[in-house]
Amino acid sequence: MLRDLVPQVLSALIHRGADFAAAEDAVQEALLEAIRRWPHEPPNDAKGWLTAVAWNKFLDAARSDTARRRREDTVHAEPCAPPAPASDDTLQLYLLCAHPALSSSSAVALTLRAVGGLTTGQIAQAYLVPERTMAQRISRAKRKLVGARFTDPGGVATVLKVLYLIFNEGYSGDVDLVAEAIRLTRQVARHANHPEVLGLLALMLLTAARRPARATPDGSLIPLVDQDRTAWDSELIDEGTTVLQHALAREQLGEYQAQAAIAALHADAPTTQETDWTQIVEWYDELVSITHSPVARLNRALALGHAKSPEAGLAELRALPDSLPRHAAAAAYLQERRGDLAEAARLYAQAAIRASNLAERNYLMHQASRLNTCLD
């Protein structure tokens, strides 16, 4: 895939002396040219072609910049650059794009463009913002990185956070951000020897495996317990499970591995009833002790509602602030399992009002309506 080459081409330009911001612009232009020309004139050596064209774009830009500012530039003095070294700075580029100095929306945009090779227009469309806004977001991010040392990383954890955001928060447009996040995470996994990278990759694969079963043709949500599990993608499940086993064998547990383990237990169960809820509760215990996240505790309460009893799950929920997202929805679910349909209907209607997206609101309103119809 053309875009797989982007980090290597970018790092080749940086090794030849281009700064990150200018190199990134040049690679973007070379990509656009490749999209125009390759269908008619496919290159023999794709990487060599992209590197040469990007380097020329960089020189053109640097020359006109120099001319405009009427001052000498070292680049101007040495137009014949040495060939790119073989070393591959792919990981460093990911770390730079996820630099802690950047806001998460900037890091997401820069990652998708600089290492993902998407155009500004595609990124803008995916996040439903005007293209000019997205262009500004990216160039501001690049300005912020001026002076940030190429080898001064914020740690792999920052990269994983950005990749997980891309995986979870894609909206629309012709780019499949779920597939894109998986592609980028695979690339990072080839360059970073860290079990949490594998943990995140496993989590993405196991979650993406459920995609064919997650919505009706008209876009209505189908929750995990009601999904047609035969529609799950068994190849993704197999791969995700294998990747997870490699990660867990390293015995350095982290939040992504714990979440992937929970996803794997669901993937392994033919039905909700046959799910190993006891083990899922144990993994939530691990997750809660790693993250201390109230959202993890809420999900633990739901799992406990299955593993032990709905009352036990409800008791857990009562210990959590009811301002938590999905608190009312979780309580409604457990009340229905307990058999208190009127209370469940009331809570579902309340949860629908508080839902943070339309698909969820419609789903929750449907649950309220279904129960109210039973009660009439």
Next chain:
Amino acid sequence: MAKYLMLKHYRGAPEAVNNVPMDQWAPEELSAHIQYMNDFAARLEQSGEYIDSQALAPEGEWVRFDGKGLPPVTDGPFPETKDLIAGWMIIDVDNHARALELAGELSAAPGAGGEPLHEWLELRPFLSDSPQRTE
């Protein structure tokens, strides 16, 4: 062409004719309603009259500037009497008559019993960028 905003209210609009809370509708009535809304937007896209639509959460707060160097003042949650916008659709149509026609169709979305809601929508013309030529 003229742009119009069609505003839908959680409260503050005159009461709809078919005014039953949504959680009291039958599940298939809810589905029919959602389908109608999706189809309506898709049809306007086809006809080249659709610009945008968004839904808003029912909660929010008032905010205002409180002086230099001070954090903004907030006031909320909204009192029960506040007019509350639920969402909007923006259309770009030939004339006012077409805007009225479309608002009427949107207001006819089915509700409880599969009957039209007859919901009151607020129709607001945009101020246009270019001054009208007078001759």
